[in-house]
Amino acid sequence: MKVQKILLSVMAIALAASMSAQVNEMKVKVSKPGAEIQPTMYGIFIEDINFAADGGLYAELVKNRSFEFPNNRLQGWTVGGKLEVMNDGPFERNPHYVRLYYPGHPHKHTGMENDGFFGIGLKKGEQYRFSVWARTPQGGEGRLGVEFIDKASMAEVQASAYAQIVVDSKEWKKYEVVLTSTVTDPKATLRIFLEGAVTVDVEHVSLFPVDTWKGHKNGLRKDLAQALYDLEPGLFRFPGGCIVEGTDLDTRYNWKNSVGPVENRPLNENRWQHTFKHRYYPDYFQSYGLGFYEYFLLSEEIGAEPLPVLSCGLACQFQNETQDAHVPVCDLDSYIQDALDLIEFANGDVNTEWGKLRAEMGHPEPFNLKFIGIGNEQWGPEYPEHLEPFIAAIRKAYPDIKIVGSSGPNSEGDQFDFLWPEMKRLGADLVDEHFYRPEKWFLAQGARYDNYDRKGPKVFAGEYACHGDGKKWNHFEASLLEAAFMTTIERNADIVHMATYAPLFAHIEGWQWRPDLIWFDNLRSMKSCSWYVQRLYTQYQGTNALKLTNMEGQNVTGAEGQNGLFASSVYDADKNQVYIKIINVSDTAQPVKINFEGLKKKETLKGVEAVSYHSDDLDADNTLDEPEKIVPQTSALDFDGKALEVTVAPKTFMVYVLQK
């Protein structure tokens, strides 16, 4: 009995050893670069959700700067003394302003405070540009005191910076002063006092860090724009998402309201203020301060092709079940004109109406727009009916612009199956697919694009993220499955031309949707594990797909019998390098042998580096306190030969870099 037991356990050990030693053999055709990897392949998508723009990337620190929040013109402001909201201001589309009166007694004060977006983030020694449009309606010389204060301070004086503005005209004028913060405070308050007895009117009260991205006035938060730049995205989709459609047509994103002088861009309701009752933000509006000009400029500065998306005349179909919520096809002219005008704004000669505006805003050179999306997550026969006249008009006026249509909100199913052939019939150049899906979906999608119709439109995987089952937040394992899924994008570069993770940004105190690519508070930001996965794909993007299969000629897609491995490979013609990406989603280390095929007799590949992305804690992610807790590790790859033998650790994303 004892002997039998020993024998059995010896056999079990031997079996385990032989099983764990089972080598996953693959081959890569390194001599034959395949489909071109489009420069637009890995991009970003920004929508003003989670306070991504107002309160986030857009560096304005004052909330409700124009006193236009509709339910309460003073929302976001705490006021005292004697003042009044007026509505005949200098900016016709933002007519409200505040009149500050002498309170009637020298020991009383009229003042107003703004807490910005979850507080105003100040850094010690940094400069902040305060500006205000003001006048003294009854004449005389008015005075405004401007302070940064810390309401929680136990110091005698709450203010950490002070400046005075002298308002010297009965006419509206812009006044500016730069204050230097003497403290670091993530939750400071801006306070304005009327000083003296002369009545002063104030409008468009604004505060920006001087040190914005590229130093632009009306600029962007530097660390957040830098995180986009660091990703080296090839594509930049904007402004939505559902925001394009609006909860109703009145609140759809109207790009024409987002250009021209910033003081006169009308406010829009942000649909994410009320979309989720369990994450309700009644003070979430779109100032349009980060509008289409700023978007095109940022795209240029980070080297990404812009992909604007416009309304097709259908309001959000999730929230509107009746046809009267939408524009009838026969009334689409102004919507179609909006699309044509946007292309003119981006590319038109400075003598055209919209090209002239672009030049006046500071960019006489065209932005060289190549793509436009019409509609977001639309569905049903009404979508192709609406899209068709847009396609006809855009093709006629701008035959070179590529048009992106939609396959609806789902990654498969009836609507999806209906829309793909419809997009093909209408001749859309690309079709936008969205999938926020759980682990098991990502695990099953390693071959998603392997059998797609090669004669139809190209694919734009426009919104995707792994939403863990019961773990709908950022964590390493979700990013690992995104990495695994992305092998099917890379392998099928002949038809997949664009892919953008979503959403992009989230304020830790103001989010409606997670996971997200980049998180921030008022002073800090962190790149999630998903960001690092995206970055590994852009860093090792290559120029051409290479054929990588197992020895039986099957793609390595995590299929049954493939031991939880997903793999793809690309060639970089500029560096003459081969990149191999292998993701091991299993719990066991996997020995892998990669045979390089097509090399000449004496030719070998030489190892350059191996990059490993792994976290022992699969539920962890980077945090604002530890932003670099989980980052890729690079080591030298000591290799010279025709077959690379490696072991890929469990739950790990590996990139192997080889020189030809």
Ligand code: AHR
């Ligand atoms: O990314 C968040 C939302 O998800 C987008 O606005 C919409 O397109 C999708 O439903």
